[in-house]
Amino acid sequence: MISYPAKFSPEPEGGFTVTFRDVPEAITWDDDKESAFNMARDALALALWYRHETGRDIPTASAIGVDEEPVGLAPLHAIKLSLAAALREQGIGKRELARRLGIHPPQVDRLLDPDHESKLGSLERALAAVGQRLEIAVCRAA
Numbered sequence: 001m002i003s004y005p006a007k008f009s010p011e012p013e014g015g016f017t018v019t020f021r022d023v024p025e026a027i028t029w030d031d032d033k034e035s036a037f038n039m040a041r042d043a044l045a046l047a048l049w050y051r052h053e054t055g056r057d058i059p060t061a062s063a064i065g066v067d068e069e070p071v072g073l074a075p076l077h078a079i080k081l082s083l084a085a086a087l088r089e090q091g092i093g094k095r096e097l098a099r100r101l102g103i104h105p106p107q108v109d110r111l112l113d114p115d116h117e118s119k120l121g122s123l124e125r126a127l128a129a130v131g132q133r134l135e136i137a138v139c140r141a142a
């Protein structure tokens with residue numbers, strides 16, 4: 001999972017403001033910490049997808065600081081962003097990926113759509129087509 005350091009700052013009037021030092025445009029607030037965490041995950045995903053859509057680099061997550069907590073992307077978002085980054089880094093367009101996979105270009109659009117529930121196998125094949133390998137780990141919850 002891709003996790004970024006987030007700072008949960010309690011507000012005097014209640015609730016928490018969440019900021020990300022690696023992705024300063026991702027900022028959110030909510031009444032309680034659990035809700036703020038969920039909002040932070042969404043804000044992070046939106047900010048990273050916006051960076052991708054506008055041709056900006058997606059920053060590498062830095063180490064978690066003493067006063068920070070990790071906030072991770074949903075697994076499908078992380079995989080899709082990794083695929084999008086690989087395409088951009090290698091100068092491969094959607095048409096070329098479609099050709100390599102033997103599929104129609106609209107299917108590539110769905111693979112890159114953060115709101116589409118793509119199948120893991122399809123994403124794994126797409127990553128392989130650009131020289132990437134998907135690794136998944138299951139860890140005991142803290």
